[in-house]
Every structure is written in C-alpha cells, then in structure tokens.
Amino acid sequence: MPELPEVETYVRELEPELRGRTITGAAVTWPRTIAAPHADAFPAMATGQCFARFHRRGKYMLLGMESGDTLIVHLRMTGKLQVKPGDAEADRHTHVRFGLDDGRQLHFHDTRKFGRIWLVADTQPVLAKLGPEPFADEFSVAELGKRLAGRRAAVKGLLLDQSIVAGVGNIYADEALFLAQIAPQRPGGDLNEAELRAVRDSVRQVLGRAIELRGSSLGDSALQNYLRPGGEQGGFQLEHNVFRRTGEPCPVCGTPIRRIVIAQRSTHYCPHCQK
Numbered sequence: 608m609p610e611l612p613e614v615e616t617y618v619r620e621l622e623p624e625l626r627g628r629t630i631t632g633a634a635v636t637w638p639r640t641i642a643a644p645h646a647d648a649f650p651a652m653a654t655g656q657c658f659a660r661f662h663r664r665g666k667y668m669l670l671g672m673e674s675g676d677t678l679i680v681h682l683r684m685t686g687k688l689q690v691k692p693g694d695a696e697a698d699r700h701t702h703v704r705f706g707l708d709d710g711r712q713l714h715f716h717d718t719r720k721f722g723r724i725w726l727v728a729d730t731q732p733v734l735a736k737l738g739p740e741p742f743a744d745e746f747s748v749a750e751l752g753k754r755l756a757g758r759r760a761a762v763k764g765l766l767l768d769q770s771i772v773a774g775v776g777n778i779y780a781d782e783a784l785f786l787a788q789i790a791p792q793r794p795g796g797d798l799n800e801a802e803l804r805a806v807r808d809s810v811r812q813v814l815g816r817a818i819e820l821r822g823s824s825l826g827d828s829a830l831q832n833y834l835r836p837g838g839e840q841g842g843f844q845l846e847h848n849v850f851r852r853t854g855e856p857c858p859v860c861g862t863p864i865r866r867i868v869i870a871q872r873s874t875h876y877c878p879h880c881q882k
Contacts, residue, residue, distance in 0.1 A: 609682040611741065611774030612817035613833045613841065614663050617688060620821075620836045622661040624690045625670070629657045629708040637702035640715065642723040642733075652726055653678075653705065665737045665773030669730065679725040679733055680715070682833075686722030689714050689836050737773040741810050746772060748804045755795035755803070762798065762806070763791035764870030775810060778823055781850045781875045783809040790881040791874045792867070817843040825851065849875040 609617075633653040638646035656678070660671030668688070670678040680688055693710040703715035703724060715724065725733055738754065739745035754771045755762070765771055766780040775783070784791050787805035789798070798806065817823060822841030825832045834840060848858050853866040857877040867874050 608684040608776060609686065609822070609833045610666060610776035610779055611663070611814055612779070612820075612843065613822035614666050614668055614682065614774070615818050616821045616835055616841065617682075618661050618663045618668055621668075621670070621688065621690070624836065625658040625707075625713070626661070627657065627659075630654055630713075631706040631708050633706070634704045635702065636697075636704075637717075637720055639720065640702045640717065640722060640724055643725045643727055649724075649726060652676075656726075663774075664730075664734050665740070665769055666776070667734065676726055676728050677730050679727065679730060681723045683717070683719070683721035683723065685719045685832060686715065686717040687834055689716065689834070689838060736770050738768075738770045740773055741775065741814055746807060746811075748800065748807050751807050752798075752800065752803045755798060758795040760795060761792045761869045762789060762795040763874050764872075765795040766806075766810070767870055767872065772810065774814070777872050777874075778825075778847070778850050779810070779813050779817065782848060783813045785849045785876060785881060786813060788880055788882075790878075791869055791876050816846070817841075820846065823847070823850075849877060851875065 630653050633650040635641055635646050635649055641649045644652055656676060657673040658670055659673045662669040666681060668680040691712045691714050693712060695712055697704055700718045701714045701716045705713040707713060755765060758765060763780055763784060766775050786809035789802055789806060820842035821835060822833055823844040824834060824840035825844055849864050852864045852875060854863050857864060857880060860879045862877055862879040864875055865878050
C-alpha cells in the first residue's frame with residue numbers, strides 16, 4: 608500500500624501538473640470514497656476550486672486550494688491519483704473524476720475501494736492523531752524512546768502505529784528494521800538508546816532512498832499497489848532487502864529470509880542479522 612515515499616512522490620509530481628488548475632466539475636461513482644462533505648455535496652463544493660498548495664502529512668496528500676480549503680487524499684491499499692487526457696475513459700475502478708480547466712481530467716482509481724477523500728476547511732480533525740514526521744527534528748531518539756517506553760508490543764507493530772511516527776507502513780518498517788539489525792518481534796520498550804538511534808536513523812535512510820527512487824510498485828497489473836501520477840512505476844522495489852523475499856538469501860549473510868505475522872501484517876526479516 609502507498610506509504611510515505613509513494614505519497615511524497617505523488618505530491619511532488621502532481622504539483623507541476625495541477626498548480627493553478629481549476630476544477631471545472633466532479634463526478635463520484637462510489638460515494639463511500641468521499642469522507643467529507645457528504646458525497647452528494649462534494650461535486651458542487653469541488654467545482655471552481657483552484658489548486659494552490661501541495662503538501663504531505665504522513666500518508667495523506669494535502670492539496671490546498673486558493674479558497675483555503677484542502678483536498679485531503681488517503682490512498683489506503685490500492686488508491687491512485689492520476690492525471691489523464693480529457694477523452695480518457697473511466698473504468699469500473701475509477702470512483703472520482705475531476706475535470707480541469709486545461710481539458711484534462713484527474714482520476715481517483717481504487718481497486719479495493721478503501722481510499723478516502725476529504726474537502727475541508729480545517730485539516731486538524733483528520734490529521735490530529737498523527738505522530739511526528741520521520742525527517743522532522745521532533746522525531747528524535749529521545750522522543751522515540753518516550754513513545755516506546757514500557758510498550759511490550761513488537762517494535763514492528765509499533766512502527767506501523769501512525770501516532771508514534773507518521774508515514775511508515777509495512778514495506779518500510781521491514782526494510783528499516785533490517786538496516787538497523789533489530790528483530791521485528793522485539794518488544795519496543797526493550798530497545799536501548801543505541802538501538803533506538805539505529806531504528807530512527809534507519810527509518811530516515813530507507814525512506815530517503817525510497818523517495819529518491821519514487822517509491823515501491825508491487826503486485827500484478829490488476830492489483831498494483833502504486834503507480835506514479837503519469838502511470839509509471841516506482842523503483843525502490845528493486846532494492847528491497849527483505850520485504851516479500853521469503854526464502855531468498857539475505858543480501859548480507861545468505862540466510863533465507865523468514866516471514867512471520869506481527870500486528871496482522873506479513874513481516875519479513877533475516878533471523879541471523881536481526882537477532
């Protein structure tokens with residue numbers, strides 16, 4: 608599912624396409640996609656809005672409008688936000704379409720229908736529970752230690768908790784813990800200062816490299832987790848060390864990568880390097 612690097616790529620690549628563009632109309636074919644306002648009111652509220660600001664918070668795209676409203680998009684598992692030609696046909700998985708004043712369209716495509724869109728004046732009710740951004744000063748070793756203190760849950764599961772650090776999901780938690788040489792099943796509260804620093808630094812390193820390569824594209828064509836706004840794949844999947852490499856040799860020691868389940872999520876690690 609799209610995580611911080613994929614969402615950051617969307618924001619960076621959508622900005623030159625959408626900045627200054629006005630929405631000329633909107634159509635919703637799966638009402639549950641619209642979290643706010645009510646789906647019936649959404650097209651009228653979106654029409655006439657002009658894209659002006661482009662940001663990300665955790666896994667949320669924040670597309671700010673000249674009016675002061677913000678179009679918030681959360682892609683969840685299979686959501687994609689793509690700019691299409693004006694004559695592009697909408698398939699059965701395209702649940703929201705926006706017309707643009709240059710004749711093109713913006714499609715929200717979501718095979719599994721878990722993605723959500725908000726158009727709101729105040730973003731805080733949506734974003735209030737998020738923890739610090741991984742690259743922010745607030746994501747310090749001391750702050751991470753504070754948030755994990757006393758926690759008996761597995762550190763892998765805790766990294767998926769968006770109130771602890773915003774934007775990390777299954778792919779990048781596995782890859783960061785491998786880089787940090789921390790076993791994913793270790794209780795979060797047991798990590799010492801050196802291990803906390805290794806986790807913090809590895810999260811930043813893995814996310815930074817994934818942003819450089821414009822995210823990870825996984826799955827077949829029908830259930831591709833992520834494609835860039837122009838339809839291209841990301842490239843970080845070619846550098847995964849452990850994620851979805853069950854049984855393959857560890858790139859460091861050659862031990863077969865093991866798969867277990869933590870917090871109801873597939874977890875991949877090297878049992879030799881991550882003791």
